[in-house]
Amino acid sequence: MKRILVGIKRVVDYNVRIRLKPDGTGIVTDGVKMSINPFDEIALEEALRIRERGAAEEVVAVSIGTGDAQQQLRTALAMGADRAILVETPAAGADTQIEPLAAAAVLLKLVEREQPMLVILGKQAIDDDNSQTGQILAALWDRPQATFASKVELTGETARVTREVDAGLETLEVDLPAVLTTDLRLNEPRYVKLPDIMKAKKKPLEVVPLANLGVATARKTTVVRFEPPPQRRKGVMVKDAAELVAALHAKGLV
């Protein structure tokens, strides 16, 4: 079966202004709205469109996280994924949040089992902003990667992917199977409708304990401190263009 695997990460909602715990040990997440990482929503949307065009038959949403991540997978099912897999991490302890190397190793286990033609992930998660997992998976799988995709065209056994790079737009041709990571302008994800939420409750959501996969998850990094960023001081208001130019001139900036 022509299958697409899509990564779904549960993160603090895009619109929430995050707060640090006063003791500097982390970010406040209690009572905070959680959502699908926005880049992952774009990944899922792209997978659904490929399936709707008839170029794939099944879209599988996968997540790695605590049991709470089932909520985001249900949303993914409501958007249109056919089934979902949660690799469940312990609710407490070091393995609650695994590192990108381990996350990619977990995804590789699922790839070996599911044999997808494509794996589509977000280019980064908006919590840790690492931007690593897709590239690591592609390396471990020894398959092509096309990161920061803004356009994907499938033609049989290859994909032509336009990527947003610093110079502008780059196009790569990759043999399938391959790993893609999504940039903002790839598509605009659909809204979930109420009947779809009802239907999603009946779709299969498999839970696999992380420990069952036999992946090495021992952390090699530890966050020892969370701090607020240095704040810029608010400056002065000027009344018109002439005053602005004079001020910049005085500072030698123009």
Added chain:
Amino acid sequence: MSRILIIAEHDGTHLNPGTAKCVTCAAGLADAQITVAVLAKDPAAVAAQAAALAGVTKVLTLANPANEHPIAAVLAPQIAAIARDFTHVLGPATTFGKDLMPRVAALLGAPQISEIMAIESATRFRRPIYAGNAIVTVDVVAGTQIAGTVRTASFSAAGTGGNATIEDVAPAVTLPTHTRFVSVSAASSDRPDLQTARRVVSGGRALGSAEGFKLMFALADKLGAAVGASRAAVDAGYAPNELQVGQTGKIIAPELYIAIGISGAIQHLTGIKDARTIVAINKDAEAPIFEVADYGLVGDLFEIVPALGTLLE
């Protein structure tokens, strides 16, 4: 001894300034011994530029026709083959480095620290998370090889005057053919590069159209500035994607940043936090951009920008 390998970013002819910023980052370790690797079809010109960077002791060149375009799947196995004896392998946190370095890290089994903004020791780094709304200090287990991308806005470029030895190496690795370069949109601008420009004029949705956005180019040309854009302006089609400044676009640190018709979403502010002086021009006096601006001017940009242009002539 920290033996640091930096992967050069270049266009085949010129070394990207991000590489010199990686050198400054690496030189933050007192015991750093810095090597730069240049992978190219013909690395000679770029290698000479890398060898001239102050602080670099050796340049390794990997000449291969397959290295003409920076394809991560092609470059990564070559880098992994030469990286074994290094304690750290670094690249710039540009789209080049963000694409490539995790693939290298995977082949080395090394954890990657993304967007390094400070090196506090050989195993302790600071980096932003949540779009720069928090800064974390990360420790890596001692004795672990470390990969990293360097947040270029956090470091100045290393100077020249160095005289590193240049050594050709040819690791015996089979390169994949499953990923092929097709094309890249040519940079057709005579303006300064957005990522390294001293001055940047940046426009937002309030420009209203691609036609309106041309005001930015006109003002930039008077200042000798690069042009940037907010995500809203890019999404609306007023400006091309490579101009986007912010969390998911470019993170820049010019001496002067002029934000015009940009409200200042958190994701945009992330991209300009390190600018020396920020000027904001916006008709909404409550716009969040004014909270971070050194100089704010409330008013109609379609009147203010032409007036600025005249005053700057």
